[in-house]
Amino acid sequence: MVNRGMSKRTHNILFPNCYLCMSANNRRLRRLVVDILFDKGALTRTQIAEELARVRSLREVPSDNSLSSVLAKNVQLESVGFAKVEKLNGNKTKHMIFDIKRELITTREEIEQTRPMSCMTASERRLAIRCPQCGKHRILPEGSDICIHCIKGL
Ligand SMILES: [Zn+2]
Numbered sequence: 598m599v600n601r602g603m604s605k606r607t608h609n610i611l612f613p614n615c616y617l618c619m620s621a622n623n624r625r626l627r628r629l630v631v632d633i634l635f636d637k638g639a640l641t642r643t644q645i646a647e648e649l650a651r652v653r654s655l656r657e658v659p660s661d662n663s664l665s666s667v668l669a670k671n672v673q674l675e676s677v678g679f680a681k682v683e684k685l686n687g688n689k690t691k692h693m694i695f696d697i698k699r700e701l702i703t704t705r706e707e708i709e710q711t712r713p714m715s716c717m718t719a720s721e722r723r724l725a726i727r728c729p730q731c732g733k734h735r736i737l738p739e740g741s742d743i744c745i746h747c748i749k750g751l
Pocket residue numbers: 728729730731732733743744745746747
């Protein structure tokens with residue numbers, strides 16, 4: 598959704614994670630990656646791509662580039678180290694390992710509560726409230742008036 602008087606390029610620079618721009622498929626992809634890591638534990642990008650290939654709800658398996666960008670710009674994920682992988686020619690190479698932020702996310706509910714607005718489903722967006730402490734829109738834990746990031750100080 599491009600604002601009037603602003604080029605698409607400027608808009609994308611100012612709002613890289615605009616929830617109106619992000620395609621439904623990209624949103625689904627971002628949610629899936631978090632769910633896969635929650636269930637399977639830390640994985641490399643190649644392993645994540647293998648898991649995604651098994652998921653039927655995804656229209657197409659993402660390219661290496663789009664998967665890299667999902668992994669890099671994701672507040673629910675972090676890199677937790679490297680795996681040494683041996684190539685066919687015998688050379689060893691390092692692959693980054695990704696995981697959900699385990700301190701932040703310990704339950705499925707906390708996956709929802711840490712989900713950025715840009716990745717929410719329409720029904721999640723209706724439940725989201727602006728956290729008065731950090732100013733981000735999140736689904737707040739029951740009985741709390743601040744978001745889970747602020748509660749945990751993460
Ligand atoms: Zn907050």
